[in-house]
Amino acid sequence: MKYVNEFRNGDVAAKLARVIANEVESDRDYRLMEFCGGHTHAIFRFGIQDLMPENVNFVHGPGCPVCVLPKGRIDNAIKLVQDHNVILCTYADLVRVPATKQMSLLKAKADGGDIRMVYSTQDALQIARQNPNRQVVFFAIGFETTTPPTAVALQVAQQEGLNNFSVFCNHVLTPPAMRHILQQDGDQSANIDGILGPSHVSTIIGSQAYAFCATEFHTPIVIAGFEPLDVMQSTLMLIRQLNSGRVTVENEYTRVVTDEGNRKAQALMQEVFELRPIFEWRGLGMMPNSALQIRDIYAEWDAEQRFAIEHITSSDVKSCLCPAILRGLNKPTDCKLFGTVCTPENPMGACMVSSEGSCAAYWSYGRFRQPDTATAQQERTA
Structure with missing residues (x-):
C-alpha cells in the first residue's frame, strides 16, 4: 500500500476485526498497552476499541513527552522569561500545559512574557539571528524523534558563533520509561500482556532497542504504525504471540522502521548529548539514565548552565489522576x-x-x- 487512505479502508478493517474475533481465546483477557499517544488518538478517532472483542482492551501509556514533563521544568521556563527577559521559543503543544498554581507558558505570555511558538528548531535559530541583543532560549522537548533536530540546532549555533542562543534540554528516552512500567509490582502494576511499540521513535532507535521487553520481562512487543489498519494488524500480531506462547519483538511498521534504526541520527545524538544521571518524569517519578543533557563541548549553548537553572520539586493537583x-x-x-x-x-x-x-x-x-x-x-x- 502506498497512500494514507489505503490504511483507513473500512472493508479491510472489518475483515481484520473478524480475524481478531476468531483468533482470541474466550477464556483469557488481553491487556495491550499502546505506549504512544498517537496510537491512543488513532484508537479513539477511528473507533478501533469498538471493533475489538470484549476481552481485548487497550491500556493507555505515557503518551507523549509533553504529558510526562514535570511541572517544575515548566516553572523553570517561566522563570527564565520573568527573571531574565529571554525570548522563549517552544512547540505549541507545551504552551497550555499547567505548571504550579495553574500557571502556564500561555498565561506568562499574556502577562507580557516574550514566548513564541515555533514549528522547528530552525525557526528558533532564525529568531536568535534577528534579535542579536536578546537571549533566545529554545525549550527542547521530545522523545528520540525530536532529539536529532535539537542536536543540529546546537551544532549550527556553535558553527555560527550564535552566542545569544541556548537550549533548555528536556529530551527523554523511551526504553527506560517502558522498563519502569514493566518492572512495577502490586498496586503499581498495569498488568500488561503486550505492548504496541512507538512508531516514530523507533525510526530513530530501531526495533531491537526494545529487546529487553521480551528477554527480561517476557512481554511481547510489536512496533505499530499510526494508521488504523496498522494498529489493528499490530493487535492481531500481539494476540497471535500471546496465543502461541511466543515472546519477541516484531515490527509491523516495516515501511519505515528497521532493526537498527537511523544510525546517522543516533551518532548525531551521541555527539551532542549524554545521559543525565537522573531525571523526573510526571507520573513515573525520578528515573536514572532516562533523559539527555547537553555535553560540555556545547556548554556555551546550554541554558541550564548559562542561567544556572535549578531543580524545582513538582506536585500535581490533588485528585488529578x-x-x-x-x-x-x-x-x-x-x-x-x-x-x-x-x-x-x-x-x-x-x-x-x-x-x-x-x-x-x-x-x-x-x-x-x-x-x-x-x-x-x-x-x-x-
Whole structure:
C-alpha cells in the first residue's frame, strides 16, 4: 500500500476485526498497552476499541513527552522569561500545559512574557539571528524523534558563533520509561500482556532497542504504525504471540522502521548529548539514565548552565489522576476531575491539553460518553 487512505479502508478493517474475533481465546483477557499517544488518538478517532472483542482492551501509556514533563521544568521556563527577559521559543503543544498554581507558558505570555511558538528548531535559530541583543532560549522537548533536530540546532549555533542562543534540554528516552512500567509490582502494576511499540521513535532507535521487553520481562512487543489498519494488524500480531506462547519483538511498521534504526541520527545524538544521571518524569517519578543533557563541548549553548537553572520539586493537583493514567493504572474516566473541573479550556493536567494525551483523546472523540452496558452489547452483536 502506498497512500494514507489505503490504511483507513473500512472493508479491510472489518475483515481484520473478524480475524481478531476468531483468533482470541474466550477464556483469557488481553491487556495491550499502546505506549504512544498517537496510537491512543488513532484508537479513539477511528473507533478501533469498538471493533475489538470484549476481552481485548487497550491500556493507555505515557503518551507523549509533553504529558510526562514535570511541572517544575515548566516553572523553570517561566522563570527564565520573568527573571531574565529571554525570548522563549517552544512547540505549541507545551504552551497550555499547567505548571504550579495553574500557571502556564500561555498565561506568562499574556502577562507580557516574550514566548513564541515555533514549528522547528530552525525557526528558533532564525529568531536568535534577528534579535542579536536578546537571549533566545529554545525549550527542547521530545522523545528520540525530536532529539536529532535539537542536536543540529546546537551544532549550527556553535558553527555560527550564535552566542545569544541556548537550549533548555528536556529530551527523554523511551526504553527506560517502558522498563519502569514493566518492572512495577502490586498496586503499581498495569498488568500488561503486550505492548504496541512507538512508531516514530523507533525510526530513530530501531526495533531491537526494545529487546529487553521480551528477554527480561517476557512481554511481547510489536512496533505499530499510526494508521488504523496498522494498529489493528499490530493487535492481531500481539494476540497471535500471546496465543502461541511466543515472546519477541516484531515490527509491523516495516515501511519505515528497521532493526537498527537511523544510525546517522543516533551518532548525531551521541555527539551532542549524554545521559543525565537522573531525571523526573510526571507520573513515573525520578528515573536514572532516562533523559539527555547537553555535553560540555556545547556548554556555551546550554541554558541550564548559562542561567544556572535549578531543580524545582513538582506536585500535581490533588485528585488529578494524570500520574496514574500515564502508568496505565487508570483511565481518564476514572478521574473525578475529568470533564468537570478539568476540561480542555481549564486543564488540571497535561493529559487533557496535549495533542497526544489520553484525556484529550477521550474528550475529543466522545469516549467519556459511555453507553449503558445493554446498548453497548447490542451494538457489538448487531
